[in-house]
Amino acid sequence: MAVFLLDASGDPDAFEALKERLAAAISDLAVIGNIGDVARREVGGGRAVALIAAPAQNREYFSRLLDIVTRYRGAVFFLLIGGDISASEYKALAQSGSADWVSDSAPLQEILDIVARQRGGGSPAPSAAAPRRPDVVSFLPSAGGVGNSTLATETALQLVRAKGGARRKVCLVDLDVQTSHVCDYLDIKPQLQIDELVRAPQRLDSHLLEMFCSRHDSGLHVFAAPRSRLRHVELNVEALDAFFERLAQSYDVIVVDLPVEWRPWTVHVLAASQGVLVTGLNVIPGLRQISETLAAIRSEPAIRGRVLVIVNRCEIGALGRVARRQHVDAVLGAEEKLFIRASRVVEECANTGAPMAIAYPSHKIVKEIAAIAKFCESVAARHGVKK
Numbered sequence: 001m002a003v004f005l006l007d008a009s010g011d012p013d014a015f016e017a018l019k020e021r022l023a024a025a026i027s028d029l030a031v032i033g034n035i036g037d038v039a040r041r042e043v044g045g046g047r048a049v050a051l052i053a054a055p056a057q058n059r060e061y062f063s064r065l066l067d068i069v070t071r072y073r074g075a076v077f078f079l080l081i082g083g084d085i086s087a088s089e090y091k092a093l094a095q096s097g098s099a100d101w102v103s104d105s106a107p108l109q110e111i112l113d114i115v116a117r118q119r120g121g122g123s124p125a126p127s128a129a130a131p132r133r134p135d136v137v138s139f140l141p142s143a144g145g146v147g148n149s150t151l152a153t154e155t156a157l158q159l160v161r162a163k164g165g166a167r168r169k170v171c172l173v174d175l176d177v178q179t180s181h182v183c184d185y186l187d188i189k190p191q192l193q194i195d196e197l198v199r200a201p202q203r204l205d206s207h208l209l210e211m212f213c214s215r216h217d218s219g220l221h222v223f224a225a226p227r228s229r230l231r232h233v234e235l236n237v238e239a240l241d242a243f244f245e246r247l248a249q250s251y252d253v254i255v256v257d258l259p260v261e262w263r264p265w266t267v268h269v270l271a272a273s274q275g276v277l278v279t280g281l282n283v284i285p286g287l288r289q290i291s292e293t294l295a296a297i298r299s300e301p302a303i304r305g306r307v308l309v310i311v312n313r314c315e316i317g318a319l320g321r322v323a324r325r326q327h328v329d330a331v332l333g334a335e336e337k338l339f340i341r342a343s344r345v346v347e348e349c350a351n352t353g354a355p356m357a358i359a360y361p362s363h364k365i366v367k368e369i370a371a372i373a374k375f376c377e378s379v380a381a382r383h384g385v386k387k
């Protein structure tokens with residue numbers, strides 16, 4: 001299957017830069033002068049992919065392109081790479097089943113993922129994909145400042161890289177809207193407009209979702225709201241349903257960072273989660289708070305996901321012995337649990353905006369967090385989604 005690249009951007013320098021990056025990753029990339037060249041070339045078996053560096057805000061070009069998409073349907077998959085397009089334009093592309101759009105500020109990997117999907121047997125565009133349930137894993141703090149956001153973020157990052165080097169589509173949803181801080185940990189800008197989501201949940205289409213998304217270089221997508229704008233906006237079940245339904249169409253795994261106070265929608269989110277990860281600290285009051293949180297979860301019959309306790313900031317000896325382990329066992333009994341060490345690299349990474357999974361991939365704490373990611377994967381496996 002051939003991959004073609006066409007410049008319609010009118011910006012030769014930007015095109016040259018894009019071409020170089022793409023050519024380094026796609027060995028059979030062929031630059032073409034116009035769309036007709038795709039048809040004239042020997043396409044070989046399967047559908048060709050045409051990557052188009054799109055012009056900015058050009059309605060006329062867009063409608064011509066749509067005609068072409070329709071004409072070559074089945075033979076060529078078109079990927080428009082450019083600045084923002086309108087919601088109706090995006091819808092028209094997605095509905096064709098043989099075209100998609102990606103922002104020119106998106107990481108290269110996103111384009112490569114789409115090309116790989118097309119190469120892998122011409123699966124339909126995301127909007128045409130069959131509806132399916134993604135895996136939802138929710139991190140629920142038992143108290144404030146226990147490391148819930150840190151662990152949710154680091155786990156989500158590790159989940160992006162599936163076994164065998166493949167990438168999973170993973171998003172991290174920060175529902176701790178009052179004190180949201182996952183974007184600080186990743187040094188990205190929050191984009192989610194909760195007030196807009198609450199005002200008109202039915203308007204949330206893939207284009208709007210794209211606008212709400214903050215992309216991390218690792219391939220992780222983050223949905224988090226800027227702290228200051230939110231003080232008076234309360235999420236609700238209707239908005240969350242529309243939001244998660246959209247996310248389900250685009251992601252394999254949804255990792256949720258919940259706030260410490262239970263909101264009117266907390267149980268709803270936990271009920272939709274296949275994994276509930278309760279975070280807390282290894283001190284007596286911390287263990288009691290974990291135990292109380294577990295009791296609250298178990299009192300809700302709608303919450304049926306597998307529960308894991310994560311005891312964070314532990315002192316762990318050289319031989320892997322957890323200090324005060326007997327206290328943990330006394331308070332939490334036979335609960336399924338994992339221990340994460342206290343380490344200065346956590347603060348250091350928070351300060352520099354470089355996640356530990358990337359800055360210290362072989363650090364012991366990253367390996368301990370890998371066990372959380374493994375739990376999430378096993379929950380997913382039970383849930384029956386092919387990985």
Ligand SMILES: Nc1ncnc2c1ncn2[C@@H]1O[C@H](COP(=O)(O)OP(=O)(O)O)[C@@H](O)[C@H]1O
Nearest residue numbers: 145146147148149150313341342343346347350
């Ligand atoms: N294992 C750990 N070792 C050392 N510091 C940690 C650890 N986990 C979290 N922290 C620090 O604790 C503080 C609170 O973490 P955060 O993830 O924001 O918690 P929460 O989301 O529960 O409020 C942060 O300063 C973070 O860097």
Ligand SMILES: [Mg+2]
Nearest residue numbers: 148149176181
């Ligand atoms: Mg937090």
